[in-house]
Amino acid sequence: SDTPIPIHFALGEDFHLEGDLTHEQMQSAPNLFDQPDLDTMDDQIANGYYRSKEGEPEPLALFTAPRTDLSLLRLKHYTGTNAEHFQNYVIFTNYQFYIDEFVRIGMGKAGLDGYTEFVQPAEGARMPQMPAYHLKRADGAGITMVNIGVGPSNAKTITDHIAVLRPHAWMMLGHCAGLRNSQELGDYVLAHGYLREDNVLYKDLHPSIPIP
Structure with a gap:
């Protein structure tokens, strides 16, 4: 691959770039190391939008390497593990x-x-x-x-x-509302559809498409 590895992703989950470098080192880092490129961190392959150009190799995974590296680091940030x-x-x-x-x-x-x-x-x-x-x-x-x-x-x-x-x-x-009269408190319910009125998924999945 000719995709550069940003310094943020190359040093592992336990290295904190902002905390382990001085202000002067942080200022000079973009001149010395590759930085994360948001243009390469999308879900086009997984969402079915990606189209390879003639002569280009086909993707080997559903997510690009930078997108994967970003998520691996963010998991620790969001979940604490x-x-x-x-x-x-x-x-x-x-x-x-x-x-x-x-x-x-x-x-x-x-x-x-x-x-x-x-x-x-x-x-x-x-x-x-x-x-x-x-x-x-x-x-x-x-x-x-x-x-x-x-x-x-x-x-x-x-x-x-x-x-x-x-x-x-x-x-x-989770919990369910609007249950049938035949159901009792404590029953488990497998949902087969979701009401979508929050705009969160509209960009990736049109509201006309039901989520099973």
Whole structure:
């Protein structure tokens, strides 16, 4: 590849460019190193809009390398855990009591039934915007749960970044209104359509297209 690697992405998740360099070094960095180029960080391939020019190689992945590198770093920022801990099965929720129960189960399962460890944001640290919790397996087939908080913007942000990991499946665990009379409190409901009036996905997915 002839795509340069920006210095921000080359030094790993634990190197903080703004915190580990002096002001003078930060000022001179653009003259010495490649900087992130937002023009190369889009979802054209994944969204089906990309068209290769004649003679150009076809994409090998759904996301460009800079887009992937950006998301890997942002996952730690938003969730408080490194991308390496994310598992192939992801649950999103906006209710803390689901998180509390997952933490209880996860800590009890660590080291049992094929699960190797349970990872959560560091204690004592400021809670991240969307904390993630991981019940891990050696083959990556464990479970990650993310508290996305409130609002569709949070949901789109975190799914955009987790998407580069290509998880096998993800689902949203929440509450439902407008249930049938035959349903009782505590029943689980699998939604098959969503009311979209928030404009968040309009650019990527026209409102006339239903989300299954």
